[in-house]
Amino acid sequence: MSESGSKGQDYEASLAAADSKVAEFDDEQRGFVHRLQHFLHSNPSMVPLIVLVLSTIGFGLWIDWEPIQVRMGWAALEDVSNGRFRFFNSFTLTLILQQVAIVGVLALAQTLIILTAGIDLSVGAIAVLCSVIMGQFTFRYGIPPFVSVMIGLVFGTAIGAVSGWLVSRVKLPPFIVTLGMWQIVLAANYLYSANETIRSQDIEAQAPFLQLMGYKMKLGGATLTLGVVSMLVLALVLAYALRSTAWGRHVYAVGDDPEAAELAGVNVHRTLMSVYMLAGLICAFTAWVMIGRFGSVSPSATTGVIGNIQAITAVVIGGISLFGGRGSILGALFGALIVGVFELGLRMSGADPQWTFLLIGVLIIGAVAVDQWIRKVSV
């Protein structure tokens, strides 16, 4: 039986006069490093972008040092062994784009899953199986290529739906679901295809539509394939969707804390299903890009075995947190490009394949350590 009524407890009488300052002060003595940290902290995909630009410039300087000297007048053409730009030319730079197209698109699918605090070990296997389906449906059953591609896309989406259902409804950890799915899909791929390759020449002659993503656009020495353009467009569309639509906000919320998201009114099941299905669809789209790039349909494509690790590497170097809910999808694209630049750059500077492999390992740890340093600020 409180007598104080709506005026509150007796000791609260002075509250009306309370002021509302909080213990928030401006930085006192912050140097350039701190400002940089802050800037990078608020723009997560800037870090991989800067790494990308720096590593491109670094490799360019290293590889093209002689022609640069010539161009700058520091050396005469006769004095150097090579006066031609090898790295800094539109052919090489667009070649990197072509080489990362497959991993880049897979990394987009992987990013979606990782944003929901999942991980998908089956991305590469789904891509390979779907490429086999697109090819075999056309050649084995004589289905029109366009329809076969559609069937492939639907099939990839369906695999994604199965994984999504197991994750969201049966509540199995995504690592396990996709570990199992990886083996299942890859084995199904070999069993269904009987390891038969469909040759590039045959596809070109009978079903060129399958190779559509390999269609080339030349601008001077630069060569862009439709696959590369699709990768870039897809990345931008997804970046828009994740940032500016309700669905995107829900994906981040689910990755951050699924229980909180559910209680806050997000349909977690629907969001997860949409993400896994979309990721499956993107993997199936990768299948089409693969056919475009290789010309042929090969069930033993390496992507089936290591595409998952490649995609995860790109995502991680792109600064997207494996714990979900944090990161920008453009980062994954930059991550894939960084790996591409390193691989080609190292190969061009004469590192042999084994050293390249080792240095990529160092790159992974280094990139994430830098990212961690940047994130330390203000958390």
Next chain:
Amino acid sequence: MSESGSKGQDYEASLAAADSKVAEFDDEQRGFVHRLQHFLHSNPSMVPLIVLVLSTIGFGLWIDWEPIQVRMGWAALEDVSNGRFRFFNSFTLTLILQQVAIVGVLALAQTLIILTAGIDLSVGAIAVLCSVIMGQFTFRYGIPPFVSVMIGLVFGTAIGAVSGWLVSRVKLPPFIVTLGMWQIVLAANYLYSANETIRSQDIEAQAPFLQLMGYKMKLGGATLTLGVVSMLVLALVLAYALRSTAWGRHVYAVGDDPEAAELAGVNVHRTLMSVYMLAGLICAFTAWVMIGRFGSVSPSATTGVIGNIQAITAVVIGGISLFGGRGSILGALFGALIVGVFELGLRMSGADPQWTFLLIGVLIIGAVAVDQWIRKVSV
């Protein structure tokens, strides 16, 4: 200025008479399924053990159906194509133990890391590199085999220490650290070994100590190698250490919630370092087991490439949570054995290798789904 003094607030006068029941009731109508769920819930490593026993019996019945019929008098020896027990005999059953020895020991290392909520992708690569070190130090530099083995063990521990330091001090996610480490170690292995195999015959002649873990003990048809025995002993020792020493409790606490553990007085850094170093040591020990099993030292051993996934699979089937802090290390051993029984059983029943992969994929998802069902109770 509270006048109520130590007697508490005025409205609390009646507290002395408060009773202390809590809303805890006994189960009303619980059937057999519920009891079973409860039993399994309180004994996490029972689930994989039961799966192991059931799958062994299942494969035995399937493969040895004919001799069983003969033995039971349901059929005459002449009526069946094969009257010999092929699966249910001590040779085959101990063979499974030998076949899982490598993955089994790696899974023990993996379990330690996973219990701290980490994951180690480099386990297999470390094992292969250490086996190369043990071999090459003996053969290339003429160091006594015993010393070479010690150097290998120290080296594995050192790699573990580097990973542990990156995880614990630089605070990088274990997935990334060990992903990078995997590539680095594997490439270093190829580079250092120059892809040279040291032949079994040479080791036998010049450094039989390296093959010690392959030493066979026969009891009737049963064959146990020292490697198998070590695996079993190591599993028991680790199970004891995890359950009955302070260190073990700390490992679980760190995996459960590292911040809470730190605040509660656990030296998280020291615990993580000890776990990663011990895991590195166990991987190096696996190297010795590998030499014992294969006789030779081969830098291209597949364990380097797929040992990590095999070990994770065993751990996961063994019911250990990938989120850390939950599960029994014996489960990992049972998990490895389950995979071993399935692989051998499927091979003996004549399944195509790809079908075996596919079914192992299904097994992974199925095992975890069962585990999930059991854990649902009372959480």
Next chain:
Amino acid sequence: MERTPILQGKNLVKRYGKVTALDHCDFELYPGEILAVIGDNGAGKSTLIKAVSGAVVPDEGEVFLDGQRVDFNSPIDAREKGIETVYQTLAMSPALSIADNMFMGREIRKKGLMGKVFRQLDKAEMERLARDKLNDLGLMTIQNIRQAVETLSGGQRQGVAVARAAAFGSKVIILDEPTAALGVKESRKVLELIQDVKSRGIPIVLISHNMPHVFEIADRIHIHRLGKRLCVIDPKAFSMNDAVAFMTGAAEPPPETIPA
């Protein structure tokens, strides 16, 4: 009493393993009132309001809204009917901004083509509204409406959650210990907000361990004990001491304390 309860639970049961968190529990909330729910730790208060707000599907029992039987399978169902809840755990996404969190699940799209076809969110509008709501609560100390929730203090977070519920609840607002982590000043703001909401005619369920607060603002007090409703009392007819005695089992409630 012949009024229909606006929100009603009948015979609700919820078991967690061996623990029966709700044991054939009834619950009624009448239009326009502030109903306090009090009880010991672990008595089942949070489970009760989860059951009537869709966050938990009860094992047995029924929920009625405006006298109509409803089956909430998720908090979204309840929200669509105008029931807003601040859960004890707050239900915020730490990495997202305050505005994102406030509009989670009911985002506002841009007008015109961008919104209809490209489904673009109207961030500016959402931020403006979020700022208004927080100002009402006296939380203008939050400088940047775009800052991530994880950078807020526990008290500020609780404030944002309460502001969200107050802004969107059209039928019932449920608050589970909204002032547990709050300081004196901040708690007072929340109590004022509750009275403000009540004056808009929206009934409120308030779970609290703070007896003075409960007796200050509640119209009726639901006393929860051992997973069920022990009694409902009128704060004007009983003392805090009585309430504490009933809730802790120190005294038996008189039979006439259960109205309706």
Next chain:
Amino acid sequence: MERTPILQGKNLVKRYGKVTALDHCDFELYPGEILAVIGDNGAGKSTLIKAVSGAVVPDEGEVFLDGQRVDFNSPIDAREKGIETVYQTLAMSPALSIADNMFMGREIRKKGLMGKVFRQLDKAEMERLARDKLNDLGLMTIQNIRQAVETLSGGQRQGVAVARAAAFGSKVIILDEPTAALGVKESRKVLELIQDVKSRGIPIVLISHNMPHVFEIADRIHIHRLGKRLCVIDPKAFSMNDAVAFMTGAAEPPPETIPA
């Protein structure tokens, strides 16, 4: 005053990114006293006690124990000196048992060979001790000392954390909002425990938003505001209203309120 403080912080500074949680803050705890720390949400109370208990290493400033300068780099260092802390987040490992949690970091080994060589824990002894401590706190409602902490209600968990600190603190016990989630009955038990500990001669730091509790048991009250100590008052010389006014910035404290 010529007594040496048992625990002292001088000029402590701690910054989190843009936020300065501790801004040249002083702190003293004298032998045998109950010192309450009050302040608005986000004032920096938790950060202060983390700084003096090793959970946070301050950017600037010094900590003294019994007049000796100490450098705590982790909570373990502070614990070894006899300072026990119940953090606001409780610091429990959910999957481990109550006994495991209570003895975390100071496990008891078996006597003889098993303990010395094989380092085996004496589980039976630890469970017995844990049960005793909980009984002292009136938490005998916990049926199974081996049950995982995650199966306890929030209140029970807080009780276990307080019991742990009370059992092992030999020099100083620090409690950060130990009753925030507790019911009336459970809070009372904790207050009794605090007085009990004090009567054993061990000084206590209590952070709380509950003014009646603070004024009931504190010997001195440290009022924290905007990251620093505003003043220290004697609860017998000032009213709750005064304390609230100082702490919220509604009134300036008189200069003589700062003793020592």
Next chain:
Amino acid sequence: AAGGHATTVCLITKTDTNPFFVKMKEGATAKAEELGMTLKAFAGKVDGDHETQVQAIETCIADGAKGILLTASDTSAIVPNVQQAREAGLVVIALDTPLSPIDAADATFATDNFLAGELIGKWAAASLGDDAANAKIGMLDLAISQPTVGVLRDQGFLTGFGIDIKDPNKWGDEDDPRIVGNDVTAGNEEGGRKAMENLLAKDPGINVVYTINEPAAAGAYEALKAIGRENDVLIVSVDGGCPGVQNVADGVIGATSQQYPLLMASLGVEAIKKWADNGEKPEPTPGKDFFDTGVALVTDKAADGVESISVEEGKNLCWG
């Protein structure tokens, strides 16, 4: 219940994802069917997978098989296990790749991978004529773990081309300036294309490309086609599968060394049948310590001094 036939024969291949081994399995299955035997197939999980092959041998012993056809991933490391199988009374026949030492197996039906490489090396050198002295060669190998088969073909090619190979157990240690570089392909189109691009970026003037197998060659061709150089680069390969031979016909590949996996497998199954029936062991090709199932160079542009068969013949003999 498992298997209705009395005689079981095991086929253990390096992988079952490479068409070469797929065909080998088809040949063995067909032959076993014909002879009324049960064939059980095993395969490594990835290229160079020694462990799984060891497990497979052990399984065959446990299974009571009569004999094993083995394409060893690691020809010396597998020897103790082969020994074990032979002690258990099984006949072990090495297919495709001889064991080291070669007499570790009861018999060997093999092609000489080094020879296969040498043939295409010689052919490439002969086709270029004088230009061979300043050729620019790209080497597309199998994997960074350097499995034996890849090393043998690579080193054979270089020997045939007339390049000093230094250590014959390792590729990549050569210092002949004509070699632009090595890269790895995993033996498929995907790896072939990327590896070719990498080498082209290093030196666009490459005019001879060695490839580990025909899928890698097809990938390399796509990379060359992308820059319009598909017609002025000589691609050589090894395997002789039907798609590969078709690619020779189409001008994708200049020449390929054809091997005969179906033949090896069916001969192997027959030999085991014989041994099971009357304990008779197969004899090696006279003058060699193994039964050579042969290698033939398939090309329509025969070069002087290198024996070759036409694409038409190659198509008749190809597998698949």
